[in-house]
Amino acid sequence: MTDIVWHQHEIDQAARGRQKNQNPVLLWFTGLSGSGKSTLAGALEHALFEAGFHTYLLDGDNVRHGLCKDLGFSLEDRDENLRRVGEVAKLMVDAGLVVLSAFISPTRAERERVRNLFPEGKFIEVHVSTPLSVCESRDPKGLYAKARKGEIANFTGISSPYENPDSAELTIDTSKGDLATQVQALVDYVSALQVIDGEKMVAGLGI
């Protein structure tokens, strides 16, 4: 590893962000299966895209069809899943995008390791704090029922741990309130971040 030297190129993240009139950030949605991560992140991406932001959404289910298709749900595999996703998200933010990621990301250590890839203010943790009882009652994929029957091992919340964040930037329980209000709160938060080196970015003015 000592023979690998970082090559600092001229164009940087701030320049790419200015070109897109936006402040690139990562919004990291964490929560139990069925808590509402994908729904919130998808609705937020739609709102931001319509307002002129350049976005990308990384979703656990989808990433596990390609980049992480070799990984399962042991704690070690989840660690590697989130290590890879964290590095991809870092590249996308460096490319000047507003990135949204929707992963259970069950442990504080995993989420802290991703946070530490970013400067202060560039990693926004969104805890989707919907209670297990609600997630299990929803069970849109029937996975909780299978987990309860022992047909799925290491299922988060049932036979694998989830550690609540100590200090997420935002906390949303999707069993309270309505989706539109929840998404607007997220849009307002992202819009308030649209400053680079003291200069207000144009993106989001339509919001």
Ligand SMILES: Nc1ncnc2c1ncn2[C@@H]1O[C@H](COP(=O)(O)OS(=O)(=O)O)[C@@H](OP(=O)(O)O)[C@H]1O
């Ligand atoms: N054992 C087990 N535990 C938890 N989840 C499971 C499991 N097996 C499959 N699934 C489905 O995989 C989705 C979670 O993948 P993630 O990459 O987000 O998980 S993790 O961050 O690596 O913990 C998760 O998707 P969401 O329901 O959208 O969260 C599940 O549908």
Ligand SMILES: Nc1ncnc2c1ncn2[C@@H]1O[C@H](COP(=O)(O)OP(=O)(O)O)[C@@H](O)[C@H]1O
């Ligand atoms: N804000 C919300 N209000 C009500 N129901 C929701 C909300 N967000 C998600 N849901 C419902 O909860 C279930 C799981 O949502 P999903 O976004 O797939 O969760 P996750 O990505 O965390 O697994 C779906 O049936 C969805 O319709």
